[in-house]
């Protein structure tokens with residue numbers, strides 16, 4: 001086996017295969033220096049339009065939907081500062097309902113001086129990568145392809161030809177959306193040269 005898997009259909013869910021698996025991905029928990037807990041929580045509240053479910057000195061949980069917490073931050077004495085380039089979690093991603101909501105969020109965060117580090121149309125998603133104040137990467141994205149068309153998309157060769165994507169300028173993209181270009185057209189990945197992996201912001 002060469003390790004390459006490109007199926008023409010979505011794998012069946014674990015449930016469909018008769019397996020007991022988690023029913024959802026619940027939350028992420030970040031650790032930071034105790035004096036930075038509020039700063040990090042504030043960042044997630046702002047970025048995700050979240051509110052505190054529970055917050056005391058050195059610990060807090062926030063949520064933006066009906067889950068009791070989506071992001072928690074824990075202050076741990078003696079924790080070391082972030083260092084780039086270590087194995088582990090690369091980013092967490094949050095999906096918006098449509099490109100309009102993603103554009104609204106981009107503009108809102110720009111007004112708070114929170115800007116993405118990197119914007120790329122991967123093909124299956126239109127994605128903006130932000131860094132929180134501890135340099136954890138957070139991807140805000142929309143799906144470019146309806147769920148029932150994903151298998152078809154992965155079989156059509158576009159992603160195999162360029163599994164990285166094409167960078168985009170968010171001011172230009174969301175400007176075109178505001179000017180009335182249809183969302184379906186703007187979600188199409190343009191032709192072009194993919195960035196090298198070296199261009200991705202390091203964390």
Ligand SMILES: [Fe+2]
Nearest residue numbers: 091092093139
């Ligand atoms: Fe991602």
